[in-house]
Amino acid sequence: KQEVTQIPAALSVPEGENLVLNCSFTDSAIYNLQWFRQDPGKGLTSLLLIQSSQREQTSGRLNASLDKSSGRSTLYIAASQPGDSATYLCAVGSGAGSYQLTFGKGTKLSVIP
């Protein structure tokens, strides 16, 4: 059974800092890995998706990397802003013939002005 772990559970940084969120998974037989953002009381917004054959994906100030062999992914946020404050969820896509996502419990990020 795939298990996804996110460290740290919570993180507080001053505005302008660069930061890294970590995600690890136990089964390297994955199709892809997706990073989501969730604001309080809201649904999930997809930020980046990395296919298993890729090493990284970039969108604006966000960069996600994937090391499938070691079961790790990182989400790098450059020049953090108060608007980045949210919970970030890592989800691993796998399942031969019946694609499913397995989620980590998330990292709650607070960016202090």
Next chain:
Amino acid sequence: NAGVTQTPKFQVLKTGQSMTLQCAQDMNHNSMYWYRQDPGMGLRLIYYSASEGTTDKGEVPNGYNVSRLNKREFSLRLESAAPSQTSVYFCASRRGPDSGNIQYFGAGTRLSVL
């Protein structure tokens, strides 16, 4: 496009009552999913439908039933609600490998069972 729409947004039930959570997507996606999110547990898959006419159990299916009414709609039914089913429920949809398998989520239904 509205994306994934869930109704209702909030609901309070008494133990033993039944209700159906509705989900509809307008993106012509093949697959649809129901998750629940509980504090400290993350999102867990309840049921999914890989394509119209099929449904399968996820990690936590007990106490729930689903119906894939057509390609657009996927409903989740609680036949006899229990306090343990107090949670936030999310519906999601996915087109398939040609779109990278990205899942799109609704805004959620917040359910309290007293």
